[in-house]
Amino acid sequence: MASAGKVRRWAAKKGAETPAAGVSTPLTEEQKEEKQQQQKQQGGALEQQVVAPPKLSAGQVVLARSGVKSLASTAFASGVRLAYTQRYAEEIARVQQLLPPGSRWVDSHCHFESILGRTWRGGGKPQVMEGEEILDLEGLVRSWPEGLDGCISNFVFKRLSKPGARLSEWGWIEEHLPQFSASSPVGSKIWFTIGLHPHDAGNWDAAAEQKVRKLAQHPKCVGIGECGFDFFKHSEEEAEKQEQAFRAQAQLAVELGKALVIHARQAESLCLKVLSDLVPESHPIHLHCFSDSLSHALLMCQRWPNLRIGFTGSVTFTPKLAKGKGKGKGKGGSQDSEPVVDRIEELLLGVPLERLLLETDGPYMAPEPFRGQTAHPGLVHRVAEKIAQVKGIPLAQVMEATRMSTRVVYGI
Ligand SMILES: [Zn+2]
Ligand SMILES: [Zn+2]
Numbered sequence: 546m547a548s549a550g551k552v553r554r555w556a557a558k559k560g561a562e563t564p565a566a567g568v569s570t571p572l573t574e575e576q577k578e579e580k581q582q583q584q585k586q587q588g589g590a591l592e593q594q595v596v597a598p599p600k601l602s603a604g605q606v607v608l609a610r611s612g613v614k615s616l617a618s619t620a621f622a623s624g625v626r627l628a629y630t631q632r633y634a635e636e637i638a639r640v641q642q643l644l645p646p647g648s649r650w651v652d653s654h655c656h657f658e659s660i661l662g663r664t665w666r667g668g669g670k671p672q673v674m675e676g677e678e679i680l681d682l683e684g685l686v687r688s689w690p691e692g693l694d695g696c697i698s699n700f701v702f703k704r705l706s707k708p709g710a711r712l713s714e715w716g717w718i719e720e721h722l723p724q725f726s727a728s729s730p731v732g733s734k735i736w737f738t739i740g741l742h743p744h745d746a747g748n749w750d751a752a753a754e755q756k757v758r759k760l761a762q763h764p765k766c767v768g769i770g771e772c773g774f775d776f777f778k779h780s781e782e783e784a785e786k787q788e789q790a791f792r793a794q795a796q797l798a799v800e801l802g803k804a805l806v807i808h809a810r811q812a813e814s815l816c817l818k819v820l821s822d823l824v825p826e827s828h829p830i831h832l833h834c835f836s837d838s839l840s841h842a843l844l845m846c847q848r849w850p851n852l853r854i855g856f857t858g859s860v861t862f863t864p865k866l867a868k869g870k871g872k873g874k875g876k877g878g879s880q881d882s883e884p885v886v887d888r889i890e891e892l893l894l895g896v897p898l899e900r901l902l903l904e905t906d907g908p909y910m911a912p913e914p915f916r917g918q919t920a921h922p923g924l925v926h927r928v929a930e931k932i933a934q935v936k937g938i939p940l941a942q943v944m945e946a947t948r949m950s951t952r953v954v955y956g957i
Contacts, residue, residue, distance in 0.1 A: 625676040633678070633923070637690045640926045643940055644692060650929060650944045651951045652696035652922035654771075654806070654833050654855055654904035657735075658717035660921050661685065664706035665908040677919055682724055686731040689923040694948070695734030696905075696922035697955060699771050699806065700760075701742040703753060715739075718760065725765040736957055738768035738806050740794050743775040746783070749790035754797070761801050767955040769798035770806030771833055777810040788819065795823045804829040804954045813841045824849070829954040831855055834906050836888075839895040846900050853950045855902040858912030858920055860889050860931045893935040898946045902954065903928050 659665040661682060680688060686695075700718040712720060718737060726732050739760040741749050760766060772794040774787050798805035805824060809816040809832065824830065830852040835842060836859075845852055864887060893901075905911075905928070907920035912927035926940075929947065933940040951957060 622675045626678050629676055629918075630678045633688070637688075637923070640690055640930075641692065643930075644944065645941055648692050648941050648944045649694050649948050650692060650903060650926065651694045651948060651957070652905050652907070652925040653831065653902045653947075653951050653955070654857075655696050655698050655907040655920070655922055656700075656714065656909075657682065657698040657721075658700070658702075658712065658714045659706055660908045660919055662706070662710065662712070662717070663908075663919065664710050665919065668707035668710065682721065682735075683731050685921060685923075686734050689734075690926065692944070693734075693922060693925070695736065695957075696925075697736045697738060697767060697957075699738045699740070699768075701738075701740050701771050702745050703741065703748040703756075704745050715756065715760075722763065725763065732765075736765050736767045736955065737763075738770055738804070739766055740768075740770040740772045740806065741790050742771055743773055743787045743791070743808060744778065746787045746790040749786070749793060754793060757794070757797060758801075761797070761803060766803065767957060768804035768806045768831065769794050769801065770831075771808040772805075773807045773809040774812035774815055775808060775810045776812055784815070788815065791819055792823060795819060799824060799828060804831055804956075806831045806833055808833055810836060813837050817841075817844070820845075820849070827851060829853075829956075831902060831954050833902075833904060834859070834910075835892065839892055842892060842896050846896070851953055853900055853902045853954050854896055855904040856889070856893065856928055856932070857904050857906040858910040858916070858924065858928055860893060861913040861927055862910075862916065863913075890935050893932055898932075898936060898938070898943065899950065901932060901943075901947055902950050903932075903943075903947045 656665075661680070663679065678688075698718075700714040702714040705713050718739065723729060724731055725735055725737060739757050741753060741757070757769065761769065772791050774784070774791065776784070779787070795805055797803075805828065807816065807830060820830070826849055828849065828851065830845075830849050832842075832845060832852060833855040834857050835854045842854055846854070903925050905920045905922055905925045907922065907924070909920060910916075911918045911920035912924055912931075915924055915927075926944075929943045930940055933943045936943075
């Protein structure tokens with residue numbers, strides 16, 4: 546891929562070859578008339594486009610709304626999308642063949658607003674967007690494998706996912722609540738959680754708490770969070786406001802009797818302290834996208850019998866060194882200079898099957914061989930396949946155990 550520097554140098558060179566703006570040779574009368582004729586024709590073509598706009602697919606509508614410029618020609622993009630659709634259909638057929646007919650599973654953690662609006666990584670993934678079949682919520686649910694019982698979408702950002710976006714995650718859930726009702730065609734396959742992510746902890750205040758309380762009353766709301774600590778992307782100066790927001794949400798989860806969804810990175814001791822202070826032993830907890838140490842995972846499992854640990858598509862990635870990533874230094878966290886995947890395999894082997902949850906955290910971390918694409922619940926079986934492979938057990942057993950754990954934590 547060309548570096549930004551190279552692109553800038555190329556653009557500067559190209560500019561130097563182009564005549565300077567505003568400098569032109571005077572035209573003869575004949576040339577002027579020809580030019581006027583051309584402009585008239587072009588204007589006519591434009592008017593025609595305005596009068597009869599081409600019919601847009603759902604994907605093109607999302608693209609147009611997102612303001613991301615198309616990079617490829619329409620014909621090329623539709624060819625790539627067709628290949629994407631065929632590949633996904635083959636994937637669904639493949640996984641259904643691997644499992645007995647009654648096998649069921651759930652994606653216990655994803656983010657609908659970013660999956661459907663393609664706002665992930667600030668909306669800066671136009672190549673992905675063009676190469677994928679972009680669906681609305683009903684289309685997405687229809688595309689899932691028959692054995693997928695559904696998913697739990699988290700709504701945890703008061704701020705926008707990308708500058709200029711129309712809706713935040715909080716705005717999205719308020720607008721789409723009718724689709725979560727029992728009478729909606731997709732209502733039986735979707736649930737949600739409400740809270741404030743540590744990346745957005747600065748927005749926690751009395752009004753935010755009221756909003757969370759209000760949305761938590763909805764019958765499809767099964768959890769509070771994800772909330773917690775993140776010192777991988779944030780410095781420790783932000784610890785205080787993250788802790789304040791986390792404590793308030795942990796208390797709320799206990800008060801309302803909802804599962805507590807935790808996002809904790811490089812914050813083992815702090816996380817343990819808050820839970821020990823506020824959360825009774827019997828409370829259901831989801832430690833999502835776990836990446837801390839095995840000893841911490843086992844300690845948490847021992848202290849909270851209804852705690853489960855979620856793993857995402859990142860467990861399928863090939864080994865790489867995590868050294869030097871992230872701005873924060875970690876607070877009581879684990880070392881991260883060893884190969885990530887070796888640590889992940891250690892975790893998958895060490896945490897008992899009965900304590901695991903499947904999740905995508907879509908749109909992020911699409912499992913191999915779909916890495917780089919927008920992750921969604923219809924790909925979560927790849928996480929189960931990795932667990933089955935590492936533990937040396939049948940895939941159906943992983944589905945059964947994780948399906949049961951989703952019931953334990955979320956009651957669904
Ligand atoms: Zn998270
Ligand atoms: Zn998440």
